[in-house]
């Protein structure tokens with residue numbers, strides 16, 4: 001039986017037994033969040049088919065929470081495309097799509113390779129190193145900073161804000177100090193981007209420059225321009241960090257699969273896809289609010305109730321994946337939901353896959369004797385992101 005609070009330390013170290021129980025229940029699991037007075041809780045959807053249906057339902061289960069909140073109380077979150085419905089969503093997504101297209105991402109390969117090689121040079125100098133701190137943390141934020149056009153010397157500040165926000169706004173964690181820090185980080189980040197965008201000259205060819213021009217041409221408001229910059233940083237940093245760390249973790253704890261990949265490097269993309277399924281970096285997509293009654297396992301979800309699509313639980317559903325708890329780099333088909341579905345499907349998917357392909361490919365080439373130091377590294381106490389606290393390795 002799942003208790004009132006399934007989010008214990010044991011859950012953070014291994015959430016999949018709890019998700020199995022949630023999938024097996026007769027009705028969807030109602031998560032009480034008494035500390036979140038606005039909602040009181042949410043329905044957790046955990047089976048593959050129900051998560052897939054929900055993600056596709058932009059109409060029955062929209063995300064635009066602005067409508068529920070007076071203008072004076074809105075924050076940057078309320079202007080992000082992830083929390084918008086069409087037509088605002090369509091307009092905002094079109095403004096920032098080009099750098100994330102196939103052609104746009106291919107243009108970044110040289111820059112990503114340069115960043116990866118610089119970090120690998122540092123790793124090579126050590127007998128033992130924490131892969132998360134030395135590699136997985138700096139790479140995504142450095143790449144997004146270049147794309148956005150934020151000064152590189154601010155990368156650590158931006159990284160710290162995203163981590164504080166990720167914990168502060170994780171509604172399954174009842175920690176008032178973390179929530180307060182999350183609110184402060186949101187305010188500081190909003191001030192930072194407002195001031196940055198007010199500067200007369202922006203680095204040419206960057207997303208900040210492009211959004212500033214869009215706002216001058218009234219394609220979006222200044223608030224919307226600033227909020228999309230924040231979204232790209234928040235959506236792209238910890239998710240990609242987790243993918244890199246989780247890929248290394250899955251390979252080091254499955255030496256047979258690592259050996260296979262070394263013999264058949266053409267399996268690299270398929271390996272990355274399996275990491276996304278097996279240890280989904282973004283464990284739960286954002287809340288949906290029922291606009292129409294929605295039936296799930298015979299239970300009716302009422303209008304206005306919140307629903308959490310748990311993609312990590314769907315990715316381990318035996319009704320969809322044979323032997324779902326086995327890490328298999330040759331798994332086919334592998335239609336996991338790690339990047340979501342429907343109109344909100346991840347905009348940065350190609351970028352994240354490309355970063356992982358370049359990073360893991362070059363790392364394995366350069367360090368043929370790479371080894372884990374601990375057999376059971378610890379995971380952070382989070383339910384939103386699946387991120388390791390540290391991953392000590394010997395480059396060899």
Ligand code: HEM
Pocket residue numbers: 055081082083093144231232233235236237239240243280281282285286287311337338339340341343344345346347348349351352
């Ligand atoms: C492994 C890395 C990543 C994973 C697992 C991931 C996962 C996701 C998921 C599940 C969603 C849908 C959320 C929902 O429907 O509630 C999403 C949306 C989004 N992601 Fe990613 N993401 C990753 C990397 C990135 C990167 C690198 C960027 C950009 C720098 C990015 C930008 C976005 C944006 C802008 C959205 C909102 C799209 C919309 O609402 O139309 N993501 N991501």
